[in-house]
Amino acid sequence: MAKNKTPDLMSKLVALCKRRGIVFQSSEIYGGVGSTFDYGPPGVEMKNNIARLWWQDMTFRHENIVGLDSAVILHPRVWETSGHVKKFHEEFIECRNCKKRFKSEDLFSIAKESFIRYIDAHLHKKPIQPKDMIITGEFLNRYINELDNELSQHPGELSDSFIDNIVNTFVDTIVRNLKHVTCPNCNETGFLTDPRNFQLMFKSNIGVVEDESNLIFFRPETAQGMYVDYRIVQESSRLKVPFGIAQIGKAFRIEITPGNFIFRTREFEQMEMQFFVRPGETSEWLQYWKEQRWNWYLSMGASPDKLRWAQHPQDKLPHYAREAWDVEYEFPFGWSELEGVHDRGEYDLKAHQEASGKDMTYFDDEQKARYIPHIVETSAGLNRTMLMLLCDAYREDVQAGESRVYLALDPKVAPVKAAIFPLVKKDGLAEIARAVADDLRGRWPVFYDAQGSIGRRYRRQDEIGTPYAFTIDYQTKDDGTVTVRWRDTLEQERIGKDRIGDFLIEKFGRL
């Protein structure tokens, strides 16, 4: 991921979001909490719009996709079974010199490979690479002596079990003597820390007495709720494979490195859909959903040239996935993930079946076969999608010598759909404008404003991306028409004030 390509746009956007109350630091009066954000009046409208559009796209448009709202707090065993307790509780070793951070197991496997190359070089009298001297000489000599001893007692090739044994002992030595280990990144010795635990799930206790027996976790993904409920949802809604369960909800992760505004936060909101399919059909469905999801981003006005697919290489797959694709957007801070479309196979349901002892199979009437459905998931970040749309919509231009900032948001996601202004407050124009606004209110979020000059009022709406402004002027009193002013082009047109509702329906439909 490229860093700070245009720090400018991000900081301008963050400032705009705060200034207009779209998104801002949470609990700011107490100095804020690291990487938590609150969504102000325009922000929550926009976020709700995105969530609603996703929900409509999933549950309204697909007969075989149903909604669910499962709890944030699930049984702790759900997270043991899903692999999150293990996977989200990892040991890291850091180099104090070069600041590189290694997962313990990664560092140990690097050390192991170096050592294997080292003894290979020794045995075959090849030159030893300094890089492979991963621990100080006195430790290595110990093993070399042991090797040489073994060779003198049993001339010829060393047995595999002897090699395995010595390698495993070596790894144990590394674990206990990190002070003598050389950092594989900067090649300096003596700077590695002891392994430290990084707990990545939020923990709490249920019940008034705090002890280990009532430990619970906040969900780090919404998906597991859909898996554990899959039978009851399928049976109660009489669904047949293939079918999907959709859910929007908060998830929590103690990220090591949150940042980039609302891109990575510890509390965030996911829009996930788990699609249950016949074994062997995951590839086709993966293709289908990739296409669907791509089109969804385009339908909200995202720039196609700033979107791309990125496939996870086999060795970097999440622990649950067999094949994983990400929709990425070119943010000001680089290409970053918006959504993952994953083939999770039977991993989750099978694990839950084994751990819970409950039957997770499905009887397929058509095929006369019983199986554990396989899962293709689409997992999108709501906050990230909103950030993407804000970045994509941010514009600056110059109008009559004055600079202007506006958000060219698609009307579907814009927080306020229309602004209603009287040209001036006097001569009864304000009363007419109020009546127009009151008529529209309730059908769409509209904003009435009579404060300041007309130009200032247009600019204020431009900043939050309001697509249309309707101005009541003196001509309105004569013929009942008002001015429609377009946000992006500043063009104006006159329409009858009774036609404003029809105009809005025509532009983006009812909500």
Next chain:
RNA sequence: GCGAGAGUAACUCAGCGGUAGAGUAUCACGUUGCCAACGUGAAGGUCGCGGGUUCAAAUCCCGUCUCUCGCUCCA
């Protein structure tokens, strides 16, 4: 956790030993006939927090907290 930077009005910042300032924004009244107009007025700050030096600290010293960025964690 480690490294770097930053904390003065809602925002951007000036002040850098002598009792807190500007511009913008906000609000009120007037004015204003379509793109950040003008006039008058108002409101808004324990200068992140604690301690020290000093007759006197936003300013110097020490400590501390918070935020931002980086260290691949992922939606």
